[in-house]
Amino acid sequence: xxxxxESSRTHISNPAGAMTTTPSEPKGTHSLNVSGVASGTSPDNxxxxxxxxxxxxxxxxxxxxxxxxxxxxxxxxxxxxxxxPSGCGKSTVLRCFNRMNDLIPGARINGTIxxxxxxLYAPEIDxxxxxxxxxxxxxxxxxxxxxxxxxIAYGPRVNGWKVxxxxxxxxEALTKAALWDEVKDKLKESAFALSGGxxxxxxxxxxxAVEPDVILMDEPAASLDPISTTKIEDLMQDxxxxxxxxxxxxxxxxxxRVSDRTAFFTAELDExxxxxxxxxxxxxxxxxxxxxxxxxxxxxxxxxxx
Amino acid sequence: xxxxxxxxxxxxxxxxxxxxxxxREKLFRWILIGCLSVGVVTLVVLLTYTIIxxxxxxxxxxxxxxPSQVLPATAGAQSAITGTLxxxxxxxxxxxxxxxxxxxxxxxxxxxxxxxxxxxEVNILNLAAVPSIIFGILGLAFISRGLGLGPTVLTGSLxxxxxxxxxxxxxxxEAIRAVPRSIRMGSLALGATQWQTIWRQVLxxxxxxxxxxxxxxxxxxxxxxxxxxxxxIGFVRFNPDGLQSSFTALPIQIFQWTTESRTEFKQLxxxxxxxxxxxxxxxxSIAIYxxxxxxxxx
Numbered sequence: 001x002x003x004x005x006e007s008s009r010t011h012i013s014n015p016a017g018a019m020t021t022t023p024s025e026p027k028g029t030h031s032l033n034v035s036g037v038a039s040g041t042s043p044d045n046x047x048x049x050x051x052x053x054x055x056x057x058x059x060x061x062x063x064x065x066x067x068x069x070x071x072x073x074x075x076x077x078x079x080x081x082x083x084x085p086s087g088c089g090k091s092t093v094l095r096c097f098n099r100m101n102d103l104i105p106g107a108r109i110n111g112t113i114x115x116x117x118x119x120l121y122a123p124e125i126d127x128x129x130x131x132x133x134x135x136x137x138x139x140x141x142x143x144x145x146x147x148x149x150x151x152i153a154y155g156p157r158v159n160g161w162k163v164x165x166x167x168x169x170x171x172e173a174l175t176k177a178a179l180w181d182e183v184k185d186k187l188k189e190s191a192f193a194l195s196g197g198x199x200x201x202x203x204x205x206x207x208x209a210v211e212p213d214v215i216l217m218d219e220p221a222a223s224l225d226p227i228s229t230t231k232i233e234d235l236m237q238d239x240x241x242x243x244x245x246x247x248x249x250x251x252x253x254x255x256x257r258v259s260d261r262t263a264f265f266t267a268e269l270d271e272x273x274x275x276x277x278x279x280x281x282x283x284x285x286x287x288x289x290x291x292x293x294x295x296x297x298x299x300x301x302x303x304x305x306x
Numbered sequence: 307x308x309x310x311x312x313x314x315x316x317x318x319x320x321x322x323x324x325x326x327x328x329x330r331e332k333l334f335r336w337i338l339i340g341c342l343s344v345g346v347v348t349l350v351v352l353l354t355y356t357i358i359x360x361x362x363x364x365x366x367x368x369x370x371x372x373p374s375q376v377l378p379a380t381a382g383a384q385s386a387i388t389g390t391l392x393x394x395x396x397x398x399x400x401x402x403x404x405x406x407x408x409x410x411x412x413x414x415x416x417x418x419x420x421x422x423x424x425x426x427e428v429n430i431l432n433l434a435a436v437p438s439i440i441f442g443i444l445g446l447a448f449i450s451r452g453l454g455l456g457p458t459v460l461t462g463s464l465x466x467x468x469x470x471x472x473x474x475x476x477x478x479x480e481a482i483r484a485v486p487r488s489i490r491m492g493s494l495a496l497g498a499t500q501w502q503t504i505w506r507q508v509l510x511x512x513x514x515x516x517x518x519x520x521x522x523x524x525x526x527x528x529x530x531x532x533x534x535x536x537x538x539i540g541f542v543r544f545n546p547d548g549l550q551s552s553f554t555a556l557p558i559q560i561f562q563w564t565t566e567s568r569t570e571f572k573q574l575x576x577x578x579x580x581x582x583x584x585x586x587x588x589x590x591s592i593a594i595y596x597x598x599x600x601x602x603x604x
Contacts, residue, residue, distance in 0.1 A: 100495060129497065135496070158497065159496075210497055
């Protein structure tokens with residue numbers, strides 16, 4: 001795994017290309033146009049510069065083992081999608097990466113999660129700093145009951161940043177989240193006045209404002225209409241140039257459209273009849289959707305299962 | 307019939323009413339209205355009666371003059387009114403910060419599965435139901451005599467603070483609980499500490515609910531006579547000038563006047579009751595105003 005994210009990201013120079021179908025490809029379930037394909041980059045040659053890695057990760061809620069033995073690598077400046085049926089532990093795994101699972105009483109992990117090689121669960125880790133660097137966008141837009149401006153400024157303020165111009169910071173974050181043009185004239189208005197899709201982009205802007213390194217998205221478009229969803233997806237293609245993105249989605253087409261790599265989870269019954277989330281396989285999205293190694297993956301992505 | 311039928315076979319085919327509202331529906335509605343009027347009618351009658359009774363004495367003297375046990379014609383309730391206001395202020399000062407802090411702890415920090423926290427929770431609910439006279443006994447034994455503070459503004463306000471504390475805690479907890487979890491999550495995910503999240507997100511959103519609950523709890527305290535009688539708060543002809551000062555309060559003064567036999571005193575009691583009611587209604591109106599003004603939608 002060498003540092004070579006330039007080549008793996010060449011398709012980003014043409015963000016639209018990643019979203020459209022090349023004429024030569026036949027339309028159908030397996031012709032899903034995966035980023036990296038449209039621009040001609042062969043995923044097999046692309047490399048992964050690991051930002052987050054999990055080794056033998058198991059997540060427990062009390063005595064219950066919700067997810068068992070997960071090994072994954074999340075590459076820098078890549079979008080990794082976590083897909084799978086409900087209750088397979090995708091969101092549980094996602095919440096481990098910014099230690100939001102710590103907030104659930106009884107939640108704990110076994111195994112290791114590293115962030116740039118650093119053990120994320122080591123006792124000396126500052127959870128506050130983890131959460132700033134590993135941002136999160138939630139399923140339902142959750143703007144604060146404040147003005148649009150204050151929503152963005154909140155993160156820098158609580159982190160005690162001395163910024164020369166908060167106005168510039170707010171503008172930059174909103175611009176990056178492709179929301180500036182829509183809200184620049186009403187920054188002092190309540191964030192609740194925005195539409196659902198705008199609220200979600202505000203939440204992304206809020207997350208960007210604290211300059212994270214990784215952005216976790218937990219079904220960010222699940223409560224949005226198709227147009228807003230497209231905007232969020234376009235935005236992700238934009239953001240991945242500067243951030244590492246991990247997205248949980250129920251929408252397989254979405255995973256195919258936006259992600260570079262895909263991890264497929266499923267829930268398995270053990271010998272005692274308890275359900276545990278398991279990682280079935282993780283690979284380049286193109287491979288997962290066209291030539292998966294595991295028959296369960298094929299069954300799921302082709303809609304025969306789950 | 308040529309009209310298209312909207313009904314299954316065997317049911318009536320017409321959409322028009324057959325016999326108006328069934329008797330049962332009407333009866334039920336009237337029972338509900340009857341129950342409601344028990345409260346409303348009582349309140350209206352009581353208010354009207356008190357105002358009529360006290361009307362001759364609803365004058366400037368009532369507010370300007372000090373109470374008297376010999377000259378009812380010109381006696382006022384000034385010391386009782388100021389005493390009540392002092393009492394209200396200091397009760398609020400002791401009880402609101404304490405109650406809110408306790409509520410924050412119980413909602414945001416305490417582990418609800420822990421046995422001690424469950425015991426505390428149940429006991430706060432129980433305390434809210436304890437008769438006020440018991441708090442009077444407590445105040446007399448521990449604050450007035452135990453701490454040697456005597457029948458002062460400090461003793462009175464501390465006793466009333468204890469009386470309303472459980473109510474303030476319960477109201478504040480409800481207000482805090484009404485703040486959606488997603489707001490807390492959003493804040494924490496940005497690298498805010500728990501304290502920052504509480505201070506900058508939870509509390510501002512919960513203020514209306516906490517204020518409303520606290521004001522309603524206070525207005526209950528202000529109307530209380532029993533614990534003050536227990537504390538030995540009596541007839542005082544001067545305004546309080548400090549926490550160590552003796553004082554009297556409206557409920558006490560009203561109670562005293564009603565025990566006098568002369569009609570003028572009865573009128574005075576009614577007039578003072580009107581003043582007390584005006585204070586209570588004003589407080590409740592403030593509570594309703596705050597609630598309506600700051601209602602949040604999520």
